[in-house]
Amino acid sequence: MDSSPFKLLVLLSLLVSFQVANASLDRLHGPREFVPSSSISSLTRQLLEAVLLGDFNLANVTSILTAGADPNAYDENxxxxxxxxxxxxxxxTVKTLLARGAYTDALDASYRTPAHFLGIYGWGGPYPSILSSLYFAGANLNAGDQAHNTALHYAAMEGQTETARNLVAYGARLDVVNLWQHRTPYGMAVLENQTETAAALLQLVASLPPAQKSIAEQEVVNDVVPCQGSSCPGRCLTDQSNLRMGGSTWGCYQNNFFMGQQPVQEPQPPGPPQPEQQLGVIQGDVVT
Incomplete structure (x- = not known):
């Protein structure tokens, strides 16, 4: 039997799916196509080079932005x-870029926002920090990358204990489960033998409400299954990080990469906000 028509049908369906998925993305926040070097403007190139020196070259960064450089332009990576x-x-430099319109939740090729790199490199120290700058600019600290790892997952993996503590103080959730390993931030710290960070996270888990604690204290969450049924929100249907919230209730974590206009707390407090002060819309949500 000639399978050519079938192969063609599969190819067309994949193409349509790709186009639909691409059409649903905010291109300003995360273009999916490769960016060739020839398409990067001279001003953009100057800006991308200037930020590598950053605070030591802040006047140059400011001048390039004033000259018209797009703070949201992408490089080849x-x-x-x-x-x-x-x-x-x-x-x-982070604060300057944010003041000039840089998107807090811009995505790289792996759907990582700047907050993910904050977790990786441990830039979540005492206030003021890059963490506080991103937070007050409206960054979603619970955004997941392609593997549904959050900034807290990365901080846990890299053993960035202080940053992990402060991420939680700013509203990062301890009960988010990633896609492939089905692990919480605590679970990822254990997996990577980050004993100090694992102990710190487990101590923080102890103060959570029972429903969140029952998930966050596990290394591996084995009941992670796709959300199904007419009551499941459409955006959750293919989200493998869905969790059973208890009993027969199912829910899914929404990874809001493209957040709307965010409220900003003024004046900024001298450190992490208290739970009652946290901007709930920024910390993500559980949809049931």
Whole structure:
């Protein structure tokens, strides 16, 4: 039997699915196509190079932005200037880029936001920090990457204990389960033998409400299954990080990469906000 028509049908369906998925993305926040070097403007190139020196070259960064450089332009690695400023730990540059319109939740090729790199490199120290700068600019600290790892997952994996504690103080959830390993941040710290960070996270887990604690204290959550049924929100149907919330109630974590206009607390407190002060819309949500 000639399978060519079937192969063609499969190819067309995949193409349509790709186009539909692409159409649903906010291209300003995360273009999916490769960015060739020839398409990167001279101003963008200057900005991307200037942020690598960051706070030591802040006047140059400001001048390039004033000259018209786009703070949300991507390089060949699908990284923005804000991604690089966070990676390099340049907080004044981060604040300058944010003030000039940089998107807090811009995505790289693996759906990582600048907050993910904050977790990786441990830039969540005492206030003021890159963590506080991103938070007050409206960053979603519970955004998941392609594998549904959050900034807290990364901090746990890398043994960034202080950053992990402060992420939680700013509203990062301890009960989020990633996609492939089905692990919580605590579980990832255990997996990577980050004993100090694992102990710190387990101590924080102890103060959670029972429903969240029952998930967050596990290394591996074995009941992670796709959300099913007419009561399941459409965005959750293919989300493998769904969790049973208890009894027969199912829910899913929404990874809000593209957040709307965020409220900002003024004046900024001298450190992490208390639970009653936290901006709930920023910390993500559980949809049931």
């Amino acid at each position: 699908q990284m923005t200037a804000l991604h690089w400023a966070v990676i390099k730990g340049q907080n004044e």
